[in-house]
Amino acid sequence: MRGRLGGMCGRTAQGHPRRAGHFFIRAKIWRVSANDRPQGTPSQTYDSAFLKACRREPVPHTPVWFMRQAGRSLPEYRKLREGTQMLESCMRPDLVTEITLQPVRRHDVDAAIFFSDIVVPLKAIGVDLDIKPGIGPVVARPIRSRADLAQLRDLTPEDVSYVTEAIGMLTGELGSTPLIGFAGAPFTLASYLVEGGPSKNHEHTKALMYGDPELWADLLDRLAEITSAFLKVQIEAGASAVQLFDSWVGALAPADYRRSVMPASAKVLESVASYGVPRIHFGVGTGELLGLMGEAGADVMGVDYRVSLDEAVRRVGPGKALQGNLDPAVLFSTPQAVEAKTDEVLAAAAGLEGHVFNLGHGVLPTTDPDALTRLVDYVHTRTAR
Numbered sequence: 001m002r003g004r005l006g007g008m009c010g011r012t013a014q015g016h017p018r019r020a021g022h023f024f025i026r027a028k029i030w031r032v033s034a035n036d037r038p039q040g041t042p043s044q045t046y047d048s049a050f051l052k053a054c055r056r057e058p059v060p061h062t063p064v065w066f067m068r069q070a071g072r073s074l075p076e077y078r079k080l081r082e083g084t085q086m087l088e089s090c091m092r093p094d095l096v097t098e099i100t101l102q103p104v105r106r107h108d109v110d111a112a113i114f115f116s117d118i119v120v121p122l123k124a125i126g127v128d129l130d131i132k133p134g135i136g137p138v139v140a141r142p143i144r145s146r147a148d149l150a151q152l153r154d155l156t157p158e159d160v161s162y163v164t165e166a167i168g169m170l171t172g173e174l175g176s177t178p179l180i181g182f183a184g185a186p187f188t189l190a191s192y193l194v195e196g197g198p199s200k201n202h203e204h205t206k207a208l209m210y211g212d213p214e215l216w217a218d219l220l221d222r223l224a225e226i227t228s229a230f231l232k233v234q235i236e237a238g239a240s241a242v243q244l245f246d247s248w249v250g251a252l253a254p255a256d257y258r259r260s261v262m263p264a265s266a267k268v269l270e271s272v273a274s275y276g277v278p279r280i281h282f283g284v285g286t287g288e289l290l291g292l293m294g295e296a297g298a299d300v301m302g303v304d305y306r307v308s309l310d311e312a313v314r315r316v317g318p319g320k321a322l323q324g325n326l327d328p329a330v331l332f333s334t335p336q337a338v339e340a341k342t343d344e345v346l347a348a349a350a351g352l353e354g355h356v357f358n359l360g361h362g363v364l365p366t367t368d369p370d371a372l373t374r375l376v377d378y379v380h381t382r383t384a385r
């Protein structure tokens with residue numbers, strides 16, 4: 001059976017029959033215990049290697065997925081995106097579904113990540129912003145005063161009905177492969193909003209954080225509310241894990257993180273705790289923050305490539321799985337070098353309670369997709385038990 005966009009075959013990459021064309025009807029009552037299967041997660045999905053690793057249960061092989069696995073490294077993505085702006089494509093359930101499925105089909109990864117962007121919920125509540133190719137999110141009127149906060153109203157499920165629709169289509173197509181929902185964490189969103197775009201030094205953001213702590217706390221609290229609402233929409237629609245991206249928080253010292261950022265991130269993570277789906281938390285250059293970010297409440301800590309996983313687990317402490325952490329630039333080297341560096345990651349992960357293999361940051365746009373496919377196969381083979 002072929003899917004709506006012509007690319008589907010009758011089985012998922014893991015060999016399970018697809019349930020294309022019909023969707024689960026989900027009751028909106030959720031169990032409270034994290035040890036129970038969440039209401040929205042079908043049992044084959046619950047028993048997938050990815051969700052087991054997140055729960056620190058034994059796995060048949062180490063599961064693999066890649067941040068930014070859906071995107072410019074794939075020729076089929078570039079073709080599909082021709083003539084459609086990034087934000088527009090995030091609002092079209094047919095495109096979102098197809099783009100999210102592309103890397104699952106091609107690489108046999110153990111999880112799909114919902115195709116969207118961290119600024120989608122901000123756009124949805126009317127913030128005047130765009131994603132410029134090669135630059136990233138650009139905000140028309142940066143938020144730097146109390147009056148500017150008025151740009152941030154609450155997010156309702158109706159604001160992002162296209163997300164609910166896309167996730168309904170996706171979980172029907174994905175079979176037992178879990179779908180990861182995601183959102184940007186309050187600090188990283190604040191950085192785009194206060195700077196007005198991508199920033200190396202986050203100077204306006206830090207100026208506000210140090211100069212007007214009250215306004216800063218209110219801004220982060222607003223963003224925590226919006227982010228919580230966005231994650232809830234994704235979980236209620238069928239996402240069986242979520243990742244909170246605090247990509248740029250590595251710019252902060254631990255004391256500033258604890259005082260000025262951690263309460264808002266903890267509020268977001270706590271707001272979805274009762275659903276019982278694993279919560280992954282990740283940032284770049286966060287070696288010095290791993291312990292605190294773990295304390296903020298995640299079930300799985302994402303680790304970038306600068307800290308080895310055996311050291312990361314000492315910093316995070318027991319009771320959490322780790323995700324990571326091959327340097328994405330390694331994929332530009334020879335297949336032998338990729339295997340050797342992968343072996344290093346797997347050796348460092350050997351003593352972990354739970355390990356999800358990933359890159360230490362997103363797939364770089366010029367990565368050879370075949371190198372990614374080979375990497376998935378290599379990790380699966382090396383870790384088969």
Ligand code: CP3
Pocket residue numbers: 066067068069070071072081086113114115116117118119131132133134135136137182245247362
């Ligand atoms: O496969 C996946 O991981 C899902 C898709 C995804 C996108 N953005 C699609 C995207 C995810 C998870 C994100 C999150 C995101 N967006 C983050 C956190 C992850 C990280 O990398 O740390 C951040 C910081 C952003 C903000 C953002 N959006 C940046 C920095 C860029 C790149 C700008 C560029 O063109 O180099 C974007 C745009 C964007 N988001 C693209 C994609 C596929 C590229 C747009 C295109 O294809 O033209």
